[in-house]
Amino acid sequence: MSKNNDELFKNVISHSKEYGFVFPSSEIYDGLSAVYDYGQLGAELKNNIKTYWWKAMVQMHENIVGIDSAIFMHPKIWKASGHVDGFSDPMIDNKDSKKRYRADQLLEDKIAKYEKDGKIQKAEDLQLKMDEYLKVENLAGLKELIIEHEIACPVSGTRNWTDVRQFNLMFSTQMGAMADEADVVYLRPETAQGIFVNFLNVQKSGRMKIPFGIAQIGKAFRNEVIARQFIMRMREFEQMEMQFFVRPGTEMEWYNYWKEARLKWHKALGTDPEKYRYHDHTKLAHYANAAVDIEFEFPFGFKEVEGIHSRTDFDLSQHQEYSRKKMQYFDNDLNEEGKPYGNYIPYVIETSIGLDRMFLLTMINAYEEQDLSEGDKQDSRSVLKFHPALAPIKAAVLPLTKKDGLPEKAREIMDRLKLDFNMQYDEKDSIGKRYRRQDAIGTPFCITVDHQSLEDNTVTIRHRDSMEQERVAIDQLEKIIGDLVSWKNLLG
Known part of the structure; x- marks a missing residue:
């Protein structure tokens, strides 16, 4: 991270706390690692991001509906999904600092350093080796790479490492009154399974025809051992996911459709298109036949904000096997196309976006320090240039x-x-100080009431980004502000 980027990131973090966007959780008790609370303005911004996603996915598509499934689910679901046996990270400890790290992240940081230093071949070789070892879970091989590439602990500076071990990331608890009789249940590590197990409930009750989608926004929990990069990696986080059920054989057509549609959704906010890129997965999960990440250039490099995955029929097939309930769809439309009626398990295209990452992206993208000095007069302002539809406060009356x-x-x-x-x-x-306060929280419009307002029922509207002012009739305010903050500006 360059000095400028490092400074930008630190400024966004401190600004988030100072103005009520994000607080460290349990701060008066010295906090809880990798857990954060959203403050009064953060909650508003977060809700607006959710609304933008929900409208784009559910309201704008007649064949997509939304649900809200429970956080606690039958433990067999996580066996069927592979999370009980395979949801773990390769971790390594430094014996001197007693700090624990994800082995693959230490190696990724080294790869990034090689690329920055122009050692492209070294970076590519290390990437290939790491991918190969991760695929076959060669933990000893990962440790060898860490030693071979002289990776030191960022805290102690030493290379005194333990062996690499796997740690399951699911939180577990007991459901039942008596601890010794209780069943182990898990806090869901993703929201997708709540959609899959409700596939037939939604399809039948909503009379849905393939292709159709089910969307959900909800909390998920992962025992992320490493707290890194503010709200980028958290133990309790929120996902906005949509599973789109399609006829087998059409999945790549829909995969490409959603890949383009989701990037368009991001760019509509006015973000610099150069800051986004696609990253195709070279190493696919065992259930996928295509996967791509939409990555954003954060101050600490390009990182995933959304994933689009073609998951085949893996999830529904697994739940059919473990639950012994048929998860098939009877396709009447096949007969109309001259093909025999078909009972089949649909294929699934998933779009999954991390709400907290999207929140951080929005803060970083909006934050600006502006020098407004003129001649000998020193002046500056901190401003959050949110899209008006996302702004926590739409207008201030002064x-x-x-x-x-x-x-x-x-x-x-x-x-x-x-x-x-x-x-x-x-x-x-003073009115100037009040303008600055509203700039700092991203309010797009300030309405100033002065003595002329009492005479002719007009007020001054000040625009946040340009700082220009215009005189308008009070009777026109609802329409003017309504047009400027309307969701139509993003979804139209």
């Missing part, structure tokens, strides 16, 4: 002074607008 009937007029406007928009009222400090 009476120019606390007297002469201006607060009363401002309150009238506030009461009128807050039914449709999330608003703030602020009458403390």
